[in-house]
Amino acid sequence: MPNVSSEVRHSLLVSERSRLAELSRAPSALAAALLAAAALAGPPAPVAPAGPGVPKRIITPWPQNPGLAPPVTPDLLELGARVYRGACQGCHGEKGDGIGREGKYLQIPPRDFTTGQYIIRSTPLGTLPLDTDLFGSIRRGFRPGLGMPGFTFLSDREVWAVIAHLKTFSPRFKTEQPGKPVDLPPVPAELSAMAGPGTAVFMGAGACFVCHGMQGKGDGPAAPGLVYVSGAHQGKRVPPANLHRVDTFKGGRRPEDIFKAISTGLDGTPMPGFAASLSVEQRWQLTAFILSLNPPAGTAGSPGAVP
Ligand code: HEC
């Protein structure tokens, strides 16, 4: 990954700029956010997104237990709007349509929140996500550098507040309930032994190779024609994931994250959900197959080795 540092540096620049903008508008809010971030307890501390010195690849552990969402009060909405202006608007745009001043130039277009379609959900394709899905995405980020940094410096309350604000961009949240989460059974003990049959599902029943390529490198025959299916970015290309790079997966790299992505699909993109068409066993086989294409996490040569 020769470009990692420049990718990360770009992302840091953008997020740093957003933070500075916030600072000039609401110094106390940002100070509070930074204090809260410093106090953030929990599993392996994520690398702070905007510290000085040599930027490291940022891998945010997930899920962090977000606790309970506070009630949506006018105060919370006001805080959410402020966090959004300071930390999100530059990319996602004033109207939440994914066409922000800086976002316009990103290789991966920022989500258009007006459609209510989210790629990472625990709910079936086509349904609204749970608030906790959004919480995870905001903390974890998506491909720092090419896409969105993980927001580890916001307090839990600020994340819940900005979620309440995001939901105001789509009328769907007023009339629809989130979908019923898809079943996520426990990871089989003998997962790695399931990789062999996974190859057959990949080439056969799942027909994944059509988009992801025979080797899973994201270069299948249909790949060049894949585009966002709705919203402001409709018609823009969306390349299939390179399955040799679980560290770039947007829903996370753990077996349960990969199983979930295969089951729910990525809404708004051509990536289908396979909860109905493939059995639980077949989806674990695919998960094992994908993991077998990657060096184990943390080993030399694993691009996503946890820092
Ligand atoms: C540096 C630009 C940038 C900033 C700043 C940014 N985002 Fe994003 N965001 C993106 C991009 C790009 C995507 C699309 C990622 C993808 O499709 O892979 C995205 C996607 C999302 C998603 C979609 C998740 C899904 O499942 O579809 C959510 C939610 C989100 N951003 C929330 C936020 C919030 C909240 C903030 C501010 C705290 C924020 N973003 C700030 C660039 C940014």
Ligand code: HEC
């Ligand atoms: C019609 C094309 C298409 C087919 C068929 C398809 N995918 Fe995808 N897949 C995509 C696209 C496009 C993305 C990336 C979307 C994005 O980045 O927003 C993707 C992303 C993924 C991801 C990454 C998830 C993440 O968290 O980022 C996984 C894993 C995946 N696909 C597995 C599969 C498997 C397994 C199959 C077969 C059962 C399959 N896909 C079939 C188009 C497809």
